[in-house]
Amino acid sequence: MSPPSHLLRAPTRSVTYTRWLHLFVGCVVFGIWQFVSEDANWVPFLFVALAGLVPWVRVAEGMQARLLLAPDGSVPIATEPSSTWADRGRTSLWMVLRLTLGLGSSLFAMHCLVLSFDLVRVAAGGTAVGSPVPLPGHSWWYAVLAPLPLLVLLVAVVLAGRLVTELAVRLLGPSAAERVAALEARTEQLLERTRIARELHDSIGHALTVAVVQAGAARAAGSPEFTDRALDAIEETGRAALEDLDRVLKVLREPDRPPGSSPALTAADRLLDSARASGAKVDSALTGPLDKLPGPVSREGFRILQESLTNVLRHAGSPSDTTVRVRISAADRCLTLDVTNPLDASATARAAGCGSGLRGIRERVALLGGTAHTGPDGGEWRVRVELPLR
Structure with missing residues (x-):
């Protein structure tokens, strides 16, 4: 099946939204830290990197990845504790990359939604509340462009879901010894x-x-x-x-x-x-x-x-x-x-x-x-x- 066909079918597939949810769940640690302190944003990354070294974290991450990234079981993801330091290192790297992708996806989704809302608001004669791009004037054709950020967001969600699934296979999949x-x-x-x-x-x-x-x-x-x-x-x-x-x-x-x-x-x-x-x-x-x-x-x-x-x-x-x-x-x-x-x-x-x-x-x-x-x-x-x- 060609990539355009995948993109057209993406809105009707439940896995698109479960993968999106998986990206947002990865940001929970960062959100909690923001309530504690607005400084030292590197602390959540250090925390998840150290947590990935705990053998049983691989079990939780593997089960969550199976449930949200590949509910049909088509992706080989391990759900056993890390038995070697190489497996722990892969899990630690996965935790850091998952947090990074989750933050990036969250910020991008927020900007796309705000931009779409501002296009409609400015076309109706209002003022932009936080658009990431300048919107001069009050042209009516801004309303015609309003769906475009949502389409870009959908494409980004699909591509990010594929990327995080591929990373899960490589970093949470069974090691050579386990295979x-x-x-x-x-x-x-x-x-x-x-x-x-x-x-x-x-x-x-x-x-x-x-x-x-x-x-x-x-x-x-x-x-x-x-x-x-x-x-x-x-x-x-x-x-x-x-x-x-x-x-x-x-x-x-x-x-x-x-x-x-x-x-x-x-x-x-x-x-x-x-x-x-x-x-x-x-x-x-x-x-x-x-x-x-x-x-x-x-x-x-x-x-x-x-x-x-x-x-x-x-x-x-x-x-x-x-x-x-x-x-x-x-x-x-x-x-x-x-x-x-x-x-x-x-x-x-x-x-x-x-x-x-x-x-x-x-x-x-x-x-x-x-x-x-x-x-x-x-x-x-x-x-x-x-x-x-x-």
């Missing part, structure tokens, strides 16, 4: 949401996969005993998934509340038993002090194992014809997870690695600084992960 902190907080929030989405995918996906496989196997087996075992496995897996879901939803509902503990590799037997209950033959070997692993490594290792077994049950054909070898070893410096199963046509389709589960495994490993191999390896589908412990 970095806000960006880091936003990044942490996005990472947390990504982690929650990944955990929901792994946990709920595993539970649904087990339930589908178990239900299909029970129908095919036609055995009451197998059906009972399948229902037990579905119930146990579903209960664990509900616990994970409840924990994640608590984090979303109450972000300031610490989340409950996530499953760790010490509960790996639960995943292995679930896979066995689905009909798969699981050959497992867990070695090393899994209970002494660092928390992040143990929790991410559990999710990686969970996703690996989910992929086996989902893609490896009939679970009863599948043999899964799981090797988990914890040494002094590295945790190794090795999950393999026979490679078939459906598993080959996963070799491109475009599935969200395999991508999630690689993302988890990358966050912990480890290495991951997912894909065909000598006639088998293999997921091998190495996570550093230090």
